Amino acid sequence: MNLTEEDIDMCQRAFAEMDEDGVGAIRGQDLKIALEKIGFKPSENELYKIISEVEETNTGLIRFSDFLGVYWKFKYSNQDDDDQDTIDAFVAMGGNPDKTGSISTDKLVQIIKSEFELTIDIESLIRDVDKDNSGQIEFGEFKDLLKTSYANDE
Numbered sequence: 001m002n003l004t005e006e007d008i009d010m011c012q013r014a015f016a017e018m019d020e021d022g023v024g025a026i027r028g029q030d031l032k033i034a035l036e037k038i039g040f041k042p043s044e045n046e047l048y049k050i051i052s053e054v055e056e057t058n059t060g061l062i063r064f065s066d067f068l069g070v071y072w073k074f075k076y077s078n079q080d081d082d083d084q085d086t087i088d089a090f091v092a093m094g095g096n097p098d099k100t101g102s103i104s105t106d107k108l109v110q111i112i113k114s115e116f117e118l119t120i121d122i123e124s125l126i127r128d129v130d131k132d133n134s135g136q137i138e139f140g141e142f143k144d145l146l147k148t149s150y151a152n153d154e
Helices: 005-018 028-037 044-054 064-077 081-093 105-115 122-129 139-147 149-153
Strands: 025-027 061-063
Touching (some): 005 028, 005 064, 028 044, 028 064, 061 064, 081 105, 105 122, 122 139
Antiparallel strands (some): 025 061
16 A cells, blocks of 8 residues: 555544544544545445444454555545546547546647537636646546536536
């Protein structure tokens, strides 16, 4: 399990907020809140499954190391068909299958407006996600673009 320092710091903050007694463990019932603090919203079934997988001592407590394992599962091993669809779309637009490369913003605008004839304000969406103002959309930016509420409302 390889997590970035940023991942670990974020998890530590969320975990510490729920570890009210400072014992290095949180209650199973607090796991959902801690996961929501770091951006995951597990269903009740997913939460039950997670707790049964990581809480082996039947104490009702989740240790920080277990919490990191849960985070890793959600972030890195939960790639589903939507992720593959996003990669496929990125490749179709000019990116690479390994998520490297980029898509020209001009090409993206042309395809959205001319070929798909969508009426969304694609230029505004691109400005919002092209964080480095490169005129190129990398995979992370492309994924963010597809997640925007503007794109999902159409």
